[in-house]
Amino acid sequence: MNGASYSEFIKPKDIAINDQFWGAFMERVRTKVIPYQWKALNDKVPGAEPSYCIRNFKLAAELTRPELDYGVPRDIGFGGMVFQDSDLAKWIEAAAYSLVWHPDADLEKTLDETISIICHAQQDDGYLNTYYIINGLEKRFTNLKDNHELYCMGHFIEAAVAYYEARGKRELLDAMIRYVDCVDTHIGPEEGKLHGYPGHEIAEMALVRLYAVTGDEKHLRLAKYFIDQRGRSPLYFEEETGKNGNTFYWKDSYLKYQYYQAGKPVREQKEAEGHAVRAVYLYSGMADVARLTGDQELLSACKTLYANITKKQMYITGAIGQSAYGEAFSYDYDLPNDTVYAETCAAIGLAFFARRMASIEPRAEYADVLERTLFNSIISGMALDGESFFYVNPLEALPQASLKDRRMRHVKIERQKWFGCACCPPNLARIIASLGSYVHSSGPGTLYTHLYLGSEARLSLAGEDIKIKVETKYPWEGQIHISLGLKGKAAFSYGLRIPSWCGSFILKLNGKDAAYTLRDGYALLNREWQDGDSLDLSLDMPVNLIETNPHVRDNRAKLALTRGPLVYCLEEKDNGKELFRLHAGIPGDFKLNYEKDLLEGVYTISFTGKKEKDWQDDALYRNRTEDQYEERELKFIPYYAWANRGSGEMTVWLNK
Amino acid sequence: MNGASYSEFIKPKDIAINDQFWGAFMERVRTKVIPYQWKALNDKVPGAEPSYCIRNFKLAAELTRPELDYGVPRDIGFGGMVFQDSDLAKWIEAAAYSLVWHPDADLEKTLDETISIICHAQQDDGYLNTYYIINGLEKRFTNLKDNHELYCMGHFIEAAVAYYEARGKRELLDAMIRYVDCVDTHIGPEEGKLHGYPGHEIAEMALVRLYAVTGDEKHLRLAKYFIDQRGRSPLYFEEETGKNGNTFYWKDSYLKYQYYQAGKPVREQKEAEGHAVRAVYLYSGMADVARLTGDQELLSACKTLYANITKKQMYITGAIGQSAYGEAFSYDYDLPNDTVYAETCAAIGLAFFARRMASIEPRAEYADVLERTLFNSIISGMALDGESFFYVNPLEALPQASLKDRRMRHVKIERQKWFGCACCPPNLARIIASLGSYVHSSGPGTLYTHLYLGSEARLSLAGEDIKIKVETKYPWEGQIHISLGLKGKAAFSYGLRIPSWCGSFILKLNGKDAAYTLRDGYALLNREWQDGDSLDLSLDMPVNLIETNPHVRDNRAKLALTRGPLVYCLEEKDNGKELFRLHAGIPGDFKLNYEKDLLEGVYTISFTGKKEKDWQDDALYRNRTEDQYEERELKFIPYYAWANRGSGEMTVWLNK
Secondary structure, eight states: OOOOOOOEEOOGGGEEEOOHHHHHHHHHIIIIIHHHHHHHHTTOSTTSOOOOHHHHHHHHHHHHSTTOOOSOOTTSOOOSOTTTHHHHHHHHHHHHHHHHHSOOHHHHHHHHHHHHHHHHHOOTTSOOOHHHHHHOGGGTTSOTTTSOHHHHHHHHHHHHHHHHHHHOOOHHHHHHHHHHHHHHHHBSSSTTSBOOOOSSOOHHHHHHHHHHHHOOHHHHHHHHHHHHHTTOSSOHHHHHHHHHTOOOTTTTSSSGGGGGTOSSOGGGOOSOOSBHHHHHHHHHHHHHHHHHHTOHHHHHHHHHHHHHHHHHSOOTTSOOOOBTGGGBOOSTTOOOSSSOOOBHHHHHHHHHHHHHHHHHSOOHHHHHHHHHIIIIIIGGGBOTTSSOBOSBOOSEEOHHHHHHOGGGTTOOSSOBSOOSSOOHHHHHHHHHHTGGGGTEEEETTEEEEOSOOSEEEEEEETTEEEEEEEEEOTTTOOEEEEEEEESSEEEEEEEEEOOTTOSOEEEEETTEEOOOEEETTEEEEEEEEETTOEEEEEEOOOEEEEEEOTTOGGGTTEEEEEETTEEEEEEHHHHOSOGGGEEOOSOOOOEEEEETTSTTSEEEEEEEEEEEOOOSSOOSEEEOOOOOEEEEEEEEEEGGGTTSSSSOOEESOEEO | OOOOOOOEEOOGGGEEEOOHHHHHHHHHIIIIIHHHHHHHHTTOSTTSOOOOHHHHHHHHHHHHSTTOOOSOOTTSOOOSOTTTHHHHHHHHHHHHHHHHHSOOHHHHHHHHHHHHHHHHHOOTTSOOOHHHHHHOGGGTTSOTTTSOHHHHHHHHHHHHHHHHHHHOOOHHHHHHHHHHHHHHHHBSSSTTSBOOOOSSOOHHHHHHHHHHHHOOHHHHHHHHHHHHHTTOSSOHHHHHHHHHTOOOTTTTSSSGGGGGTOSSOGGGOOSOOSBHHHHHHHHHHHHHHHHHHTOHHHHHHHHHHHHHHHHHSOOTTSOOOOBTGGGBOOOTTOOOSSSOOOBHHHHHHHHHHHHHHHHHSOOHHHHHHHHHIIIIIIGGGBOTTSSOBOSBOOSEEOHHHHHHOGGGTTOOSSOBSOOSSOOHHHHHHHHHHTGGGGTEEEETTEEEEOSOOSEEEEEEETTEEEEEEEEEOTTTOOEEEEEEEESSEEEEEEEEEOOTTOSOEEEEETTEEOOOEEETTEEEEEEEEETTOEEEEEEOOOEEEEEEOTTOGGGTTEEEEEETTEEEEEEHHHHOSOGGGEEOOSOOOOEEEEETTSTTSEEEEEEEEEEEOOOSSOOSEEEOOOOOEEEEEEEEEEGGGTTSSSSOOEESOEEO
């Protein structure tokens, strides 16, 4: 296939992160989330609903190879959700990344042993899904719509590639290649095959990732087929439902097949619809395939969907999926702050999509969103102690409403220990553990730095091995020092992202004002580079007051406060109850204060706002009088750090 | 029992209404709702879910008296909801009232024939509920919590009294007296009886009404028992559930037994909680019993609950029941406008409660709320053609949200033809058909006029028969002319309500400035009256801009527009889409315009407000700039008349 020219993001193994801000998150993932999840997968968390995940694989292996005995009774049956396998895949993927930056022989041994069990469960024809191996293989591929076989396959492909890239081990990778072969014999355009595709997308982008490792066109072709076939008439899911007597939960909903983004061909989908995680996983796969095939129509569909999300359906925190109903997108400019769904996984999926679009075209609108999601709605999903998690990330929290208002029953005001449907914590683990792969990208003669975090990377460009060292106190400060290391000289264009929140910046090359071109949000320096060249980028990082497009009902006459990539919020802990009575007015000076002991060290922002006064009487309604305010010192903390000091009200948006 | 002194509202038969505004609603009830409902009760509405109601009664009669044959197969079973009987009771009650002001021999014949069927279904011991007569009497009284036996009894008592008072016929009344006797032998404080009470209240106030007709202390005593026993420890519903293995839907909810207002003794209930209709029906019964028994503790509980509702949980339209979850009250100051439940029946129940409190003490806070509910949230429940109905009465309507946002799936933007659970239309019919009984009240030496509507009433006071004729164009104009007719002379205090929305008024007696005392919102004239005495009350009726107590999050920085008792609203039809972008600013003159051909004739109000301008670009977020508005002529219509011109956005609350 003919791929267009593009830049490719660096791989996790080619970058070492040494960053104050992100290092703490990565350590939480390594020391807390990965070990905790391993216990969960093995049903060893006291008081928690069992996962059954490892047990399912052991049982499947015993059934596949009767000579094996893992001690699991053979008549015990499958446990957990139909997609339970994917939990293990996500764990393997996150653990594999962690081995890159923190070798750990015990963990690697556990991985190898686990992979061995997984591979023992694999059927002779390559099939590998414990739900059907245990419940009966004759039913496999009969409910692609809801039974997550291809979803689990996708996650295992991601895990297999991650582990192969991390440690060079092929066992799981080879198993997945065989599994894809198996799927390929059953699903595809040829007569006699099922003309189906995944009910929950991810296989598309996973297959592209597999293709990058194997170079086998079959892998790209299957990804492309899943995308091209999706939503084509006659609708596969409709046929499958009728033929196999499957249930169709969304039949009477306005969502219908668009819950799965499968109601019309993907190139005709103009608005992000349906289950938000599914949607952005699909769009990520579409971007991957468009990138590799040069399919301009598909790329155009990606751009349309990306614009729809980011200009009409995205929260200021980068959260998406407004509606608890279907965990879904709802409609343009519908952005309720209190009843929002805003699943952590959906924000992660948006980061996937943005990264892929940035890979196709280095335009600030992509990396800006990538940064927005990472610094806000993604990491808000995890407590600062790494031990509890948000599935839903509201922009306004009201304890009494979460208790008594069923519109908000999905909105927890405290992070939860673990979930029955444990998708978010391991998804957080795998994106944070692979954060290095979001920093730089390079193509023929081009290098881009998209995110600023302390790191040392190496890549090959213009025939040279190049080291890129970044030093910064981002996101707290806007100074970024970049130094290059290379043996000879190399001519290439180096683009440094100038974030959209930054109104002015200074860029110096080797201590002197640099000559650069500003294009699409990147400062481009096109020159011959040599060892020791250094860049100093100073991003002006003021406090910004942000307002929302007037089409958005829920942010009418409201402001949010940001600094750099961070969105801030007000918590009851600092500002008392009834945050909705506070107004910004016209702030004078913002007081910026680094509080070392607060929330593991954050910059807080304060200014003098105002609060509407209590009335003198207890009337509920009265004739309009002049508004009465009292001055109030308002104190903001970064949004990602909310709900780490007990429960209480929180709001991102403040009345003007 | 010792009753306190109080004033008693006039009975429907003692007042003839001749009012431009209300006459139209009453005619709709008589010519549309009552005949339509009769068809519905007989399963003769094409396309509608059958009611089974009349069929159930015929079947029950056939089973009770095997010699009868109404042509209903005896093995066909009970149809409809467990409380289906009550639909017929409500219809009888409304039809009975309509006979008072519009004699109709055919309708009366239908009533008599129907009552005959009902009475044939009655058991020898007086029991009369078709669900248990058909399904097996051995299960009766085993699920007072959910199976609505006493609720249906209550509605039938109301119907029986209404028909007796309307036409002097006792057949249904006597049947109900026998039914109450039956209940009294099974439920009560004595050992061996069930210490229970209704799961859905209404029997309390119905029994008081029966007592007013029969004078039988037993009837008042049973009402008082239901109230006193409610929520006492050990909880009857808990015992019943355990003993009979009933389900308990609210077990894991924060509502629990307070869904039924049965989690603690009624005198200890300080906040309105649980299912809103149930709650205000209970409070109405409590007020009735407090009035008749002089129970100050019970009266105090009523006042506390009334204050909680009207000062913390009531919409400006008089709507109550904020939450679709449980059709319930939620918590203080929680008043969402878009996702509100605001059931028509709940507003009707609040009117019942307010009327009863006004009967105990003529204080404006009671009749003000009575008027507020009647002119707004109650009549908004019915279309101007009398053929469709709202169950839910939102204060903000968004067509796209009602379609795609499941928080608002209960909020219809067009009135519906009829409901499976058809409680609101017949409840509307019975309150509108009995509206006369809300106008005047009298006690020893006192007369009060609470509502102003064109009417002629007669009552007995100070030994004289007194006629009270009211002429007015209320609510459109504030002039009220009242003339009294009596044979001799009579000394009494006459109180005319001065509505709280009225800032100034002029009161003339026989053309000259009247000497009056203003007390608790009533202008009191204490004198000797004679034939031909006339009063002219001119209520200043300006357009008011209303704001909400700052504890209410959802009305932050918003205004509502009212004139007289009417709350106004903006509709998309007159003001375009995105009503949430409109601002009042500081209005100059209000333009008041009577539009004869609009919405059956309404005063509209217009003024020059403003709308936030579109942004120049399609960004979703941007740094704060100066707010940009364009002038906009805003046109308001009365809230009750919304959604009569097709579907579109609507809002009561406008940004300041």
